[in-house]
Structure formats: C-alpha cells, structure tokens
Amino acid sequence: MSNMIKLEIYRYDPEKDDVPSMQSYEVPHEQKGMKLLEALNYIKWHIDGTLTFRRSCGEGVCGSDGMNINGVNGLACITPIAGLKQPIRLRPLPSMEVIRDLVVDTTHFFDQYRQIKPWLQTTSPAPEHERLQTPDERAELDGLYECIMCGCCTTSCPSWWWNGDRFMGPAVLLQADRWIKDSRDEATGERLDQLEDAFKLYRCHQIMNCMEACPKGLNPTAAINHIKRTLLNRKS
Amino acid sequence: MVRQTRDLGSAHSGFKDWYWQRLSAVVLAVLLPAAFVLLWGVYTGALDQLALLDYLDSFVSRLLHTLLIIALMIHAYMGLKVIIEDYIHTGLRVFFIAVMLVMMSLFGMWWLALIWAWGG
Numbered sequence: 519m520s521n522m523i524k525l526e527i528y529r530y531d532p533e534k535d536d537v538p539s540m541q542s543y544e545v546p547h548e549q550k551g552m553k554l555l556e557a558l559n560y561i562k563w564h565i566d567g568t569l570t571f572r573r574s575c576g577e578g579v580c581g582s583d584g585m586n587i588n589g590v591n592g593l594a595c596i597t598p599i600a601g602l603k604q605p606i607r608l609r610p611l612p613s614m615e616v617i618r619d620l621v622v623d624t625t626h627f628f629d630q631y632r633q634i635k636p637w638l639q640t641t642s643p644a645p646e647h648e649r650l651q652t653p654d655e656r657a658e659l660d661g662l663y664e665c666i667m668c669g670c671c672t673t674s675c676p677s678w679w680w681n682g683d684r685f686m687g688p689a690v691l692l693q694a695d696r697w698i699k700d701s702r703d704e705a706t707g708e709r710l711d712q713l714e715d716a717f718k719l720y721r722c723h724q725i726m727n728c729m730e731a732c733p734k735g736l737n738p739t740a741a742i743n744h745i746k747r748t749l750l751n752r753k754s
Numbered sequence: 755m756v757r758q759t760r761d762l763g764s765a766h767s768g769f770k771d772w773y774w775q776r777l778s779a780v781v782l783a784v785l786l787p788a789a790f791v792l793l794w795g796v797y798t799g800a801l802d803q804l805a806l807l808d809y810l811d812s813f814v815s816r817l818l819h820t821l822l823i824i825a826l827m828i829h830a831y832m833g834l835k836v837i838i839e840d841y842i843h844t845g846l847r848v849f850f851i852a853v854m855l856v857m858m859s860l861f862g863m864w865w866l867a868l869i870w871a872w873g874g
Binding site: 677712714718750 | 761763764765766767768769771772773836839840841843
C-alpha cells in the first residue's frame with residue numbers, strides 16, 4: 519500500500535456539526551508530479567462526495583483553492599504531493615469563518631480589497647488612445663501585479679488574526695502598493711491618506727509570514743515597507 | 755450590485771508612532787551599548803566607583819544619559835502600546851495604555867531626577 523496517499527482533512531458543517539473533526543482518506547498515487555488538488559478531486563469524485571472545497575482553474579491562476587497544508591498556507595493545485603509529509607493534514611485558511619469543510623467566508627477580505635479602490639483613478643481627461651507607460655514604469659509593477667488574491671498571505675498574518683477588523687492585511691496592502699506605484703494613477707495622495715493609520719497599515723510588524731506563504735513567490739512585506747517609505751518621503 | 759463597505763476611514767495617526775519608534779531605536783542603538791561598556795568596566799575592575807562617578811558626573815554624560823532615558827521611555831511606550839493594541843480588544847485598551855503611560859512617565863522622571871541630583 520506504499521502507493522497510497524494518506525490525508526487527514528478538516529470536516530465541519532456548521533449547520534449539523536457541533537465541533538469540527540479530522541477525517542482520514544487514502545488516495546492512490548496515480549502519476550508522477552501529482553498535485554494535491556488532484557487527490558482532493560479523487561476523494562470528491564470517487565470516495566466521498568460530501569467533501570467540500572473551492573477550485574476552479576487548477577493551475578494557480580484563480581486563487582480559489584487556498585488552504586492550510588500541513589500547517590502552511592498554499593494553493594492545492596500547484597502543491598506537489600511528493601514534497602509533503604504524510605498524512606497530509608488539510609485545514610481551511612486560518613482566522614476566516616468556515617462555511618463548510620475547506621470553504622471559508624472571504625466577504626471581509628474582499629470588503630477590505632474594495633476599500634483601497636483597486637482600479638485606475640484619474641482626473642485628467644482620457645487621452646485619445648490608451649494611457650501609456652514606459653517599459654521602466656511598467657516594470658515597477660512586477661512583483662505586485664501577479665497577486666491573485668488567494669488570501670494565503672493575509673490568513674497567515676498574526677496581525678490580521680488579532681486585528682483583521684481594521685488591519686488591511688498583506689494581500690490588500692500589496693494591491694494598494696500596486697496602485698500607488700502605477701505611473702498612470704492620479705490618486706496616489708488620496709491612497710496614501712487612506713492608509714495612513716496605526717491599524718490599517720502600521721499594524722504590520724514585519725513578521726513576514728506573508729512572504730513565506732505566498733504561492734506566487736511575492737513579497738507583501740516589501741510592498742508594505744514601500745508604502746511606509748513613501749509616507750516618510752511625503753512627511754520629511 | 756457591489757457591496758458598500760462600512761469603514762471609519764483613516765485616523766491619519768500611525769506615521770508618527772512608527773517614526774518615533776525608529777528614531778528612538780537609533781538613539782538607543784548608539785547610547786545603550788555605551789552604558790554597557792561602563793558596566794563592563796566596573797565588572798572587570800577597570801573602573802572603580804569614583805572613576806565611574808567621574809564619567810557620569812560630567813555635563814556631557816548627564817546630557818547623553820538624559821537623552822538615553824527619554825529615548826528608552828519613548829521606545830518602550832510605543833512598543834508596549836502596540837502590544838496592548840494587538841492583544842486587548844475591549845475598552846480596557848485605553849485604560850491599560852493610560853496606566854502604562856503614567857507609570858513610565860513617573861519612572862522616567864524619577865530617573866532623570868537622580869541623574870541631575872547626584873554629585874551636586
């Protein structure tokens with residue numbers, strides 16, 4: 519039975535269960551390079567149809583299947599099973615309310631995203647063609663635009679666990695920096711005004727769990743530090 | 755329809771805390787080791803009590819010592835305030851911060867009084 523993958527998965531249906539429990543599954547290791555999401559799909563389709571999880575693109579682009587894998591947040595679809603210690607323990611993203619099993623309520627997370635107005639804001643009249651950027655200006659957005667808002671970083675951040683009602687969290691602040699850095703955006707001042715707050719921004723204590731967790735290899739801490747430095751430049 | 759977010763907006767206040775935390779850290783990084791060098795001198799016997807007092811008695815020493823205490827108080831206040839804000843989520847938060855501020859102010863003033871009183 520060495521070719522079986524052992525998993526222990528968090529099961530919880532708030533409408534039926536009093537407390538969450540861990541359920542064991544065994545899935546055949548069918549091919550080399552098998553990803554965790556494929557094991558979950560196998561369970562869903564062949565063993566236990568009641569297991570609930572989010573997934574969509576299956577290749578690390580949509581950010582749906584963020585979960586806590588052996589204690590570390592990541593995307594199931596791009597996590598190879600080969601590198602994981604068994605039994606693989608899967609839990610929902612920490613500090614978000616569980617809707618069912620591995621599905622969490624992201625409402626507040628996306629409310630916070632909406633607060634930073636994640637779109638291009640301009641006051642100048644639209645030019646006849648598109649708003650242009652030089653290659654250098656475009657390169658400024660590298661390391662920021664790749665964020666897919668999966669929530670792995672934000673839910674790994676202790677500052678967000680304790681003060682998530684007000685602290686924006688790494689993902690949203692990285693997105694905020696993406697718009698602060700954008701050469702075409704004309705609302706930089708207002709964006710900085712909105713973030714200059716002991717809780718919204720400065721609750722980041724550079725714990726750097728976000729950087730460890732990011733499945734896309736981004737560095738939200740660096741983005742947050744850039745926002746802090748920009749505020750410093752404005753004041754001194 | 756896009757949900758409206760309800761939010762109290764920015765307090766425009768975090769920057770100063772962050773700035774003073776770092777500024778006081780720089781002062782501490784310079785002055786705190788100096789205090790330990792003196793202490794080390796006492797332990798190794800390189801400084802006896804009178805020699806130590808000679809160092810501490812000079813006007814420059816007292817100024818630097820004052821700066822050290824002020825930086826220490828600011829740094830500790832900012833740091834503990836952040837910890838209280840992190841872990842206490844009720845109205846008690848403001849109470850604890852206030853108590854800490856009063857106690858640390860008293861401690862700092864007492865220490866400053868000592869610095870400027872001795873030796874006459």
